[in-house]
Amino acid sequence: EAGVTQFPSHSVIEKGQTVTLRCDPISGHDNLYWYRRVMGKEIKFLLHFVKESKQDESGMPNNRFLAERTGGTYSTLKVQPAELEDSGVYFCASSQDLTGIYNEQFFGPGTRLTVL
Amino acid sequence: QKEVEQDPGPLSVPEGAIVSLNCTYSNSAFQYFMWYRQYSRKGPELLMYTYSSGNKEDGRFTAQVDKSSKYISLFIRDSQPSDSATYLCAADNYGQNFVFGPGTRLSVLP
Numbered sequence: 286e287a288g289v290t291q292f293p294s295h296s297v298i299e300k301g302q303t304v305t306l307r308c309d310p311i312s313g314h315d316n317l318y319w320y321r322r323v324m325g326k327e328i329k330f331l332l333h334f335v336k337e338s339k340q341d342e343s344g345m346p347n348n349r350f351l352a353e354r355t356g357g358t359y360s361t362l363k364v365q366p367a368e369l370e371d372s373g374v375y376f377c378a379s380s381q382d383l384t385g386i387y388n389e390q391f392f393g394p395g396t397r398l399t400v401l
Numbered sequence: 402q403k404e405v406e407q408d409p410g411p412l413s414v415p416e417g418a419i420v421s422l423n424c425t426y427s428n429s430a431f432q433y434f435m436w437y438r439q440y441s442r443k444g445p446e447l448l449m450y451t452y453s454s455g456n457k458e459d460g461r462f463t464a465q466v467d468k469s470s471k472y473i474s475l476f477i478r479d480s481q482p483s484d485s486a487t488y489l490c491a492a493d494n495y496g497q498n499f500v501f502g503p504g505t506r507l508s509v510l511p
Contacts, residue, residue, distance in 0.1 A: 289444070318498070327405070328445070328489065328501040341498055376444055387433065387452065390499070392444030 287311070289393035291377050297399045303365040306396045310359070310379030316340075317360050318380075318390060319352060323373035334360060335382065367400045374398070404428050405492055407502030416511050420477040424490035424502045427471065431492040434466045435499065436475045439487045448475070448488075480509045 290309045298304050310317045319331040331350070332342040336357035345352070349368070354360040364371055374395040380388040407424045414420055422436075432453055437445035451457050454468040465474040473490050487506045491499040 320499075320501075325503075327403070327503040328499075330498045330500070333498055344498070378444075387450055389447050389450070392437075392446070394442070394444045 289377055289379050289391050291375075291393040291396050293396060294394065295397045295399075297401065298367055299401050300369055301366045303363065304367055304398060306362045306364075306375050306398070308360045308362070308377030308379075308393060310377070311391055313381065314379035314391075315357070315382040316380040316388065316390075317354060318378040319360070319362055320376040320378065321373050322376070322395075323370070326373075328376065331362075364398075367398075369400050372398055372400045404500045405490060405502040407490055407505055409503050409505060411506040411508060413508045413510060414480055416480060416482060416509055418480050418509070420475075420480050420484070420507060420509075422475040422477075422488050422490075422505050422507070424473040424492075425471055426473065426492050426500075428492070428494070428500070429468075429471070430494040431500075433493045433495075434464070434473050435491040435493075436462075436464055436473075437489040437491060437501075439489060439504065441486075445489055482509050482511050484509050 292307045317334040322328045330344040333340045334354045351363045376395045377393045378390040380390045405426045435450040436448045439445045449464045451466045457464045461478045463476040487504040489504045490502040
């Protein structure tokens with residue numbers, strides 16, 4: 286079974302440009318999460334989808350970030366316009382939606398974003 | 402104060418040593434406590450999770466949670482060079498959106 290995949294693995298853009306990151310969760314996983322780790326800091330939660338709905342977007346840093354999950358399958362995270370402080374590794378994770386038990390989050394390999 | 406604190410290391414031990422990794426947290430509402438292992442250029446991989454206080458053992462790994470002192474531990478017995486990675490503790494009160502520590506980089510030397 287394929288794990289969580291993310292594309293691209295690495296993106297280098299200039300300040301002011303737009304970048305779109307993509308995440309394909311494990312098939313059948315209704316929950317999809319975005320996290321990011323900026324240099325020297327801890328991994329921080331950005332938002333959580335349940336199917337196509339945003340369950341929690343409390344971690345989104347500002348309105349330059351837009352996440353979508355049309356159809357409840359893959360998700361995209363767009364940064365527009367990108368700023369220097371957006372550089373970091375963006376992780377996607379997915380989990381099943383099993384009531385009453387712990388739902389393990391499976392992480393993708395991350396997209397390393399560098400804003401110059 | 403960060404919600405989850407963790408000594409970033411690096412920590413170097415000889416092969417076969419017992420490794421102790423620790424975190425503290427501040428939010429008393431946290432109920433789920435996780436340990437993730439992350440190899441270079443890879444995503445975090447769940448090692449173990451614990452609900453509330455107590456111990457949990459899985460092979461060479463033992464996780465401990467003491468909610469009274471807000472202390473989380475991971476012990477690795479008979480450490481191997483393949484255990485060399487960054488170890489991340491995480492906590493949450495709903496089992497959904499995690500708060501991570503910064504991670505401890507561990508090197509097990511052959």
